[in-house]
Amino acid sequence: MSEEIESGAAGATSTSSLRRMNRETLINLLGQRVVMTRGQMAEETGLTSAAISRITREMLGAGILVESEGEKPLGRVGRRETHLSINPTGAFVFAVSLTANRRSITLANALGEVVAEKACDDLDPSDALEFLDALAARAKALIYDADFNRSRLLGVGVSAAISTGVQQANNHDEVISHPLGWQSVPVGPRLSNALSLPVRVEHRASAILRAELKQRSEASDIYLVNVALGIGVSAHLDGRFIAAGSRGFGSLSHFRLTGETTPCDCGRLGCLEVTAAGRAIVSNLDKSNISLTLQSQRLNEAVLAAEAGDAATREAFHTAGRRLGIGVDTAIALFNPKTIILSGEVGRQPDYFAGLLDALEEAGRANANTFVERSTITSANAAISVALQEYVLTGDLNLAKLKAA
Ligand SMILES: [Zn+2]
Incomplete structure (x- = not known):
């Protein structure tokens, strides 16, 4: 036949x-x-x-x-x-998580189970190319030391804090990241060259959504908002995956709140990016103008202070969450998703989440708590999902390489 x-x-x-x-x-x-x-x-x-x-x-x-x-x-x-x-040991992938406050590398098997991992928070991202070379060197050392069949390593998935601008195409070869202080950094090509492996770079919001979809038996309409120092959005609507920064999808980051005057990177005033995310929380608690590295450090401290019950910090998270709620209310009106997922160290913070629900309830969405969820997936796990989807759970799986391994 x-x-x-x-x-x-x-x-x-x-x-x-x-x-x-x-x-x-x-x-x-x-x-x-x-x-x-x-x-x-x-x-x-x-x-x-x-x-x-x-x-x-x-x-x-x-x-x-x-x-x-x-x-x-x-x-x-x-x-x-x-x-x-x-077969768990039938293929392996490498995962890289690049965010302002957590950077790490992970080697995982074909089921996504971690074989080896290493934190890279000590590497300074201020010189992007130097940082990527140091990261690649560390990745090579991790790969060399781990006990696995290296010829079964298929590719690299990167989950990165990419800033979505207004006219940015969905091609992350040139990464712009305000949280990392990067302008047009060739993350994919640089790592691919250094590691001699194909590399797939994804916006953290898309990477986390991929991991969420993989965990769900039924793929429903989801609108995911990742909140860390900045905001990223990705969606799965009517069976179609919409990556953060896709043309025609826009971005919640630059939804402007009337009456807010904080200047945004896009040139306008009062965008959610600068009024409803980690950057707003940090500057609310500390009025001085501080560097990005210091901002992400402060954000980590703020998450811990809120957890310990500090009233002013909890209030700052609540206020920012409320602001995001106004934007999410509009997103619901426009996209009508079945589920809203909040992720990221700010998005899943309890006071922030409560503020968001309050704003939605005030907007007349009384049952918000039934369709707004929090994701526990980390950027590192999301990077593994990106790599698996791109190099293992695909029809383009490199069978010739595996056969020869
Ligand atoms: Zn803006």
Whole structure:
């Protein structure tokens, strides 16, 4: 039987792209269900058993899948069914988290489990290229020291505090980051060159949303707001993933609050970026003009002070959360998402979150607490998700490299 007939879509789509799509469907399914028989795969995907046999044979040969013998079905005679699952040591990815107050590198296996990790908070990001070279050197040392098959390392995922401007395309080869003090830094190409691996750079909000979607059995309409020193937004609407900074999506960061006069990087006054995020909280508590490094340090201290019950700090978080609530109310009106997720060290802070809910309730959304959630996913975990999605749970999985490993 030919491939085209197997897949039931002869003509328009080429064989290789069909193969790629089917491979992607199966590996994603295994990423979610963990263990499946070929029969269950056929049932879930609608692919023929011939197509499933061919794809799984190819992936078993590359070592990315493993077979195990399942339980004998009760009261039934005959052969035990073979179960398939992703081989944890079949592939590895490298993850980099770059934010103003936490920087780290992580080596993870094909299931996203951490093999080795190292904090990089001590590396100074003020000279971006020097910083990236030092980070790459540290990554090489971590890879060299870890006990794993290095030829199965497929790629690097980066979750970064990228600032979304007004006319920025969704191409993060040149990263602009106000929290890191970076202007057009070639993060992807620089790391890719130094590590000889493909690199995928994502905005932290998109990276966290990818990780959230992976955890949910049903992908619903989600609008995610990541709040740290600045604000990032990403969404999943009507089955479509919308990355932070995508054309046509805009950004909540530059939603202007009437009556606020704080100048924003975009040239206007009173944007949420400078009135409702970590930067506003820090300058509310400390009026002096301080450096970015100091700001992120202060933000860490403020989170701890609020946790310890300091009234002024808690109030500062509450006020900022309230302001974001005004912007989120508008986002709800525009996008009508089923769920709103708040993430980031500021977004998940309890007083900030309470302030946001208060503003939504004042705006007439009495049941806000039923559809606004907090995410516990960190930037480091999000970076692993980016890498897995880009290099392992994909139809473009580098099977030739794995076969040769
Ligand atoms: Zn602005």
